[in-house]
Amino acid sequence: MPTSTSSEPVETVGDGGPSIAEVALEPSPDIAADAVTPAGGRRSARSRRRRRALGLVVPVFLLGVWWLCSARGIISTKLLPTPWKVAEAAWDFVAGSRVDSLAGVVPFSGAAPEHLSASILRWLSGYGIAVVVGLTIGLGIGLSRLVADLVDPLVQALRAIPIFAWLPLALVWFGLGEGAARYLVFIGAVSPILIATADSVSRVPASYVETALMLGTRRRALPRRVYLPAALPGIVTGLRLGLTLGWMSVIVGELTGTQTGIGAMMNAAREGGRLDQILVGMLCFAVVGLLGDILLRAASRPFVAWSDR
Amino acid sequence: MTQAQAGHSQLPQLPATLVARHVTKSFGAVEVLAGVDLWAGPGEVLALLGPSGCGKSTLLRVLAGFEQADDGVVELAGRPVRGPSPERGMVAQAGTLFPWLSLSENLGYGPRQAGRNDVERTVGDLVAATGLSGFEDALPRELSGGMRQRAAIAQVLANRPPVLLLDEPFGALDAQTRLRMHEWFRSLLAERPTTVVLVTHDVDEALLLGDRVGMLSARPCRVVDSVDVDLGDQRGRDTLSDQRFVGLKADVLGRVLSA
Numbered sequence: 001m002p003t004s005t006s007s008e009p010v011e012t013v014g015d016g017g018p019s020i021a022e023v024a025l026e027p028s029p030d031i032a033a034d035a036v037t038p039a040g041g042r043r044s045a046r047s048r049r050r051r052r053a054l055g056l057v058v059p060v061f062l063l064g065v066w067w068l069c070s071a072r073g074i075i076s077t078k079l080l081p082t083p084w085k086v087a088e089a090a091w092d093f094v095a096g097s098r099v100d101s102l103a104g105v106v107p108f109s110g111a112a113p114e115h116l117s118a119s120i121l122r123w124l125s126g127y128g129i130a131v132v133v134g135l136t137i138g139l140g141i142g143l144s145r146l147v148a149d150l151v152d153p154l155v156q157a158l159r160a161i162p163i164f165a166w167l168p169l170a171l172v173w174f175g176l177g178e179g180a181a182r183y184l185v186f187i188g189a190v191s192p193i194l195i196a197t198a199d200s201v202s203r204v205p206a207s208y209v210e211t212a213l214m215l216g217t218r219r220r221a222l223p224r225r226v227y228l229p230a231a232l233p234g235i236v237t238g239l240r241l242g243l244t245l246g247w248m249s250v251i252v253g254e255l256t257g258t259q260t261g262i263g264a265m266m267n268a269a270r271e272g273g274r275l276d277q278i279l280v281g282m283l284c285f286a287v288v289g290l291l292g293d294i295l296l297r298a299a300s301r302p303f304v305a306w307s308d309r
Numbered sequence: 310m311t312q313a314q315a316g317h318s319q320l321p322q323l324p325a326t327l328v329a330r331h332v333t334k335s336f337g338a339v340e341v342l343a344g345v346d347l348w349a350g351p352g353e354v355l356a357l358l359g360p361s362g363c364g365k366s367t368l369l370r371v372l373a374g375f376e377q378a379d380d381g382v383v384e385l386a387g388r389p390v391r392g393p394s395p396e397r398g399m400v401a402q403a404g405t406l407f408p409w410l411s412l413s414e415n416l417g418y419g420p421r422q423a424g425r426n427d428v429e430r431t432v433g434d435l436v437a438a439t440g441l442s443g444f445e446d447a448l449p450r451e452l453s454g455g456m457r458q459r460a461a462i463a464q465v466l467a468n469r470p471p472v473l474l475l476d477e478p479f480g481a482l483d484a485q486t487r488l489r490m491h492e493w494f495r496s497l498l499a500e501r502p503t504t505v506v507l508v509t510h511d512v513d514e515a516l517l518l519g520d521r522v523g524m525l526s527a528r529p530c531r532v533v534d535s536v537d538v539d540l541g542d543q544r545g546r547d548t549l550s551d552q553r554f555v556g557l558k559a560d561v562l563g564r565v566l567s568a
Binding site for chain 1: 373375392393394395397398399401403405407408409418419422423448449450464465468
C-alpha cells in the first residue's frame with residue numbers, strides 16, 4: 001500500500017503550519033493512502049499472468065497422463081484414442097482436403113469452418129433472443145413487486161425443466177432442424193440471464209436510489225441511472241452463465257436432425273464409431289465456449305471494473 | 310429552457326431556515342421520534358448530540374424526506390418537506406457516492422440531472438475545494454475514507470442546496486483524519502454558507518463544527534436541551550486545548566448525561 005511521501009504537505013500544530021484554507025486546498029496525507037499507482041497496476045498485471053499460468057497446470061498434467069497411458073498401452077484405444085490420433089483428426093477437420101460427401105452424410109475433412117459457423121450462428125441467434133427476453137423480464141421482476149408476484153413462480157417452475165425435456169416440444173413446434181436448435185439454445189440461456197438480472201436489480205441498495213432522488217433524478221430515470229449500472233456486475237455474471245449454457249444447448253439442438261454443426265458432426269462420428277472425431281467435437285465446444293466467455297468478459301470489463309475486488 | 314433548468318432555477322441559492330414541529334415516527338410498535346421540535350436558521354450549523362440508537366439517523370432521514378413523519382411537520386423556508394430533493398443534501402456515514410462513477414462524474418451528477426450548463430466549472434471548483442485534484446478519474450473505491458467523505462459532501466454541495474444534512478459523516482474515520490476533516494469542513498462552509506444539521510455522538514465534533522448544540526434524549530428521541538457554541542469562527546486542533554472549549558465540553562457532557 002503506498003504511503004505519503006515527503007513531497008506532500010505536512011500539517012503542523014501552531015506557527016509555521018498551513019492555514020485552514022491551505023489545508024482545504026492541498027492534498028492531505030490520507031489522499032495517498034489507498035491511491036492506485038502504476039506500480040500497483042504492474043503488480044496486478046503480474047498477478048493476472050501468474051493466475052492464468054496456474055490455470056494451465058492441471059490440463060497440461062492430465063494431457064501428460066493421457067499421453068503416457070496411451071504410449072504404454074494402459075488404456076485401450078477402443079475406449080480412448082491416443083492424443084496424437086485426436087490431433088491428426090483435429091488437423092484433418094481444420095485443414096484436411098474437403099471431399100464432397102454423399103447426400104445425407106455429414107462431412108468431416110476440412111469441414112471445420114462449415115460446422116463451426118453453423119453452430120456459432122445458432123448459438124448467437126438463440127442467445128440474442130434470450131438476452132432481450134431475460135433482461136426485460138428480469139428487470140420487470142427486479143423493479144416491481146407486482147411483476148415479481150405475477151411472474152416469478154412460473155419462471156422458477158419453468159427453469160426446473162431439463163433442456164432435454166423441451167426437445168420433443170421443440171420438434172413439434174419447429175420441426176426438425178434449425179428452428180428447434182435455436183429454440184433450445186434460447187431455453188438454455190434465458191433462465192440464468194433472467195434470474196441474475198432480477199436478483200441483482202432487487203438487491204440494489206436503497207441508499208443508491210435515495211441518493212439519486214436527492215440529487216434530482218426523476219423516478220422514471222432510475223432504472224437507467226441507478227438500477228442498471230448498480231446491478232450490472234450481477235447481470236454480466238448471468239450473461240456469462242447464459243452464454244455457456246446456451247452453447248451447451250447447441251448440441252441438443254443439433255441432435256434434432258441438422259446436417260451442419262459440431263453436434264451434427266459428433267452425432268455422425270458416434271454412428272461411425274470415430275472416437276477421435278467425437279473428441280475433436282468436444283474440443284471445439286470447449287475452445288469456442290471459452291473464447292466466447294473471454295470475449296464477453298473483455299467487452300463487459302469497462303462497465304463493471306468498479307466492482308473488481 | 311428545459312423543464313429541469315426551470316425546476317432548478319426555482320431552488321433557493323441561499324441558506325434557508327429548516328424547522329421541525331412535533332415530529333413523531335414509529336416503526337411498528339417501536340416509537341423512535343417522540344415529538345421532535347427543532348429549527349436551524351439560515352447559515353447556522355446545528356449539531357445534534359445523542360446516544361447511539363436514540364433515533365438520530367431516523368430524525369435526519371425525516372428531515373431529508375427519505376421517511377415520512379407519522380405526525381408533525383418539517384418545513385424548509387416555510388414550505389413543507391415532501392420527499393427527497395436537491396434542496397436538502399444528505400451525507401451518511403457510509404458515504405453516498407455511486408461506486409460505478411468516477412469522482413468527477415459523481416460530483417457532476419446532480420448538476421447534470423438539473424440540466425445545468427456549468428457542470429465542468431462546478432466540478433472543477435469542488436475538486437479544488439476538496440483537495441482532490443489529480444483524482445478526477447478515480448473510482449470511489451480507489452479513494453481513502455477521508456477522501457470519499459469529502460467527495461460525498463462535495464457531491465451534494467454541487468447542487469448548491471440551502472440545507473446540508475450530515476449523519477455522522479466523519480464517524481468512520483480515525484481521530485487524526487477526523488480532526489483534519491473538521492478543519493476542512495469549516496473552511497468549506499466559510500466559502501459556501503449553508504444551513505447544516507449534523508448528528509453525531511462525538512462531543513468534540515459537535516463543539517468544533519456547531520454554532521449550536523442540541524441534545525437528544527435516548528429513544529424515543531426528543532430535543533431536550535440546547536447550548537450556543539460561542540467559540541468564534543476559527544476552530545481547529547488548537548481549539549481543543551482552549552479553556553472556553555474545555556469548559557463548554559464539561560457543560561455539554563453534564564447536560565448529555567442528565568438528558
